[in-house]
Amino acid sequence: MNPVTVKAIARKEFYHLVRDFRSMYLAFVIPLLLILMFGYALSLDVDSVRTVVVDHDKTEVSRDFVRRLDASSYFEIVHHLNDSSPAVSYLDQGLTTMAIVIPPGWTEDLKADRTASLQVLIDGSDPSFAGISRGYITAFVEAYNRDRLLSFLNRKGMEKIKAPVDGRIRVWFNEDLDSRNFIVPGIIAIIIMIVGAMLTSLVIAREYENGTMETIRSLPVGGGEFLLGKAIPYFLIALTDVLVAVFMGQVLFGVVMKSSFWLLVLASTIYISVALSLGFLISIATKSQLVANQMAILITFLPSLLLSNFIFPVGNMPKIFQILTYIIPATYFIDILNGIYLRGLGLAHLWTSYLILVGMLIVLSNIGFALLKKEGM
């Protein structure tokens, strides 16, 4: 392999990129947009459940119950109503997630030590919202009942006790339970796939479409030199994007790495190379920009978003998809990112993921060379 040849090819590709201002511009703007969107605007956390309350009972006890509901940070009471039927339309229109109806005679039941029913309606159309709402309200009611039980025991003059178990829950790795802390690092993986694989999937296909592949074939350039030269500009762009994303995550959103920066750089270098190899492979195999782009979305972008344990947990998927996640490079990169950003892990824990990524790089780039060789390079 001749470094001069590689440099020449890289320079040619670089001119192409600079001349096509829009592609270059998007290679930097799309990552910025992603980081800003996820950092500022997109969150998976449910801060509080929007609730509408219908209190038919209107006693001191029921009002106190509602007050306690409102005071807990889990619920936000948007409206108090006197009638149940408008509450239904609140759910229909999606204005609130939950409607709580306190029936008449509720307090009477409670005071007579009978079970008093409470009607709770939840809009289930967004299942994760509904699940959280259901969890919150059940936990709230259970805690309320426990207090009532203890005060009942006191009232009856029985031996005073405390709640038997006191669960002290501590959250690790993401102490403030902010989805930003795992989404912003994960975005690095997505950005690399967009810039690394989607952009490069067009690169060689373009040479085929324009017929310039023939010219290149007649030059004294080997397959390895050709691919390496083509890769260098995109590698540099992707690495810049990563650094910008890391910097912005830290400065704008306070998402800080718990372990070494250089481990991240090492992982990114390997993962960018994997993405580039994938992009070139698609490009050589399809030889058409439109098809290459579609393929790139289907086999690089979507899997790294959906099948990488990034937002959607692998444990919830059907077995076939779970197996599929093992052959997706993003799975390992996301694992490394999670380790570096949230868990503060080092190579001692993460080396398997690094090794697997290196293995993928070797396999993919060799297939790429072989395909090019078959084409006569």
Next chain:
Amino acid sequence: MSWLRIRELVRKEFIQLFRDKKNRPLLIIAPFVQLLVFGYVLSTDVRDVRVGVFDQARTRESRLLMDALNANRTFRITHYMNHPKELEELLLRRKVDLALKIGPDFSERIRKGDSAPVQILADGSMSNMASLRIAYTSLVLEGFNQSMIEERYKQRLDYGKIDARIRTWYNPNLDSRNFFVPGVVAVLIMILSLLLTSMAIIREKESGTIEQLIVTPLRPVELILGKTIPYIIITQTLMIIVITFAIVWFSLPMKGNFLLLIAAACLFLLSTLGVGLFISTISATQQQAMMTTFFFILPFFMFSGFVFPIASMPTAIQWLTYLNPLRYFLVIIRGVFLKGVGLEVLWPQFIAMMVLGLIVFVSAVKRFKKRLD
């Protein structure tokens, strides 16, 4: 305006589209692959919480607590550890989602009527799921508390307690699929219509045939109609096929009116075709058009409430989402599918989509015409 000329242009477009073998997988396979992947993969349900336990007490009470956890279908105790360091290591390696430390004096304290602390470490890295796991955990603990209290007094304690009768509407089993799959249909329609229109015109530009089209007696309006009608037909057909497939394959409920959905899709297409036309006026090559399309699709997708709830966005961004046609279409498609509601509830979304669509489409057409002159 001559319908004959439009018809011929539409026919040409169809022939061109289906003659190219490479287009076929894009048109037919890609939507189905996406539907299947999305349908199976998109789920943030908390179903299987893996728990590691370090039990220093090893008494009847501590075993009862673990039984209470195991009895709840959501939790599964996977590891019993003998050392707190091992327990923490499990958490670090993502082998468990929760780690429970039960102190040596656990039972003594309970028997004395005191509170026994249980230390629970939760992996918060996926915060949305962690919050739910924590809520479920406190639920199990409360249930355990009550059974312990009742056991202590060895009599029925009929105190006034609340019985929360929770009913979940629209999607009683909280199936993520029912929520996501209708949304996927909307997203697929958006991607296809946007990409296909912008590509159709750019291709003519790139190969220079747009000049030939201009010298024919075709008027700009006819050209635009001829270039958009095929994609309206294709996306509508695909939508019907994909929806039918979704209903059959994923046994999705379809509570509302199918025709209403088609009407909504037509209004939605006004906006997406408009954006597609607009992209074609500002791009010179297919690569540029693809990247620009991607640039438009991303915010439409992210700020629509498809995955990320709009209610969790900052207020300013929430206002911006009113400019996103996909937001309205999602409300409609989910409303029709899951809630079975009709125009009486969805009319604001219809009007919003129509106004937005008309503005986008008309201004795109104007810009496009200017480019042609």
